[in-house]
Amino acid sequence: MIVPETIAVAFAMFSAIPVPQPTWNEKNMRYVLCAFPLVGVVCAFAYALWAFLCASWPIPGWLQAAGYCLAPVLITGGIHLDGYADTCDALASYADAAKKQEILKDPHCGAFALIRVCSYFVAYFALCASLTMDSRTLLCLGLGFVLERALSGWAVAALPIAKNTGLVHTFATTADRTTVRRILAALAFAMCAALVIVGRIAGLAMVAAAGFVLWRYRTVAQKQFGGISGDxxxxxxxxxxLWMLAALVACRVVEAGL
Known part of the structure; x- marks a missing residue:
């Protein structure tokens, strides 16, 4: 029963998909970060289903792009986007680490959060509209959904935590951190290899983009916040x-011009 409960906890926390609600305990939370990438698998299936519907029905191109843009948010319930908005507000304050942590806890949405989120969706929509969603592109995007979650879970188990409260601290302290790091590192490596095999230069560009954002994440977290947090x-x-999507689009544009 531990494996189903662990998966249920992961989906209850990181998605808006209705699942049974087990009581969180030390056993079913020990490897919950390892189940986090399964939400990425669901995002990949959602993309495949939307692509099938778009191929079957005369759905306008802009509406197709909007579907690809919104699908991950509908599946996750916007939990990661909420953290993105709060962090953008905190970074825009140029305050010290303690003040930035206070901004992260503020439930109100600031002007910079609104500006950045709107800009994010415009960029995401434009990038999706620039792609032909063939099977290779969909597979690359699906692998990217899994990769980013494997890296995110690995970071929680590997990087310093900013404070001794919050969900990230809960997940980090209840996890078997050594085993989780190893499993997610192996999964991330497998996703990177699959991206290079499937996408070739485009896949390599997506891997490089993910690696750059991970490096940036670690640098910003340590220097400006004193460690990572849920936001x-x-x-x-x-x-x-977004950056993996941009890397894929850039490579497709270059390939089309050659």
């Missing part, structure tokens, strides 16, 4: 998703 984890995941 910063959401910021990382959204940025990784």
């Amino acid at each position: 910063l984890a959401g910021w990382f995941l959204q940025k990784a998703e």
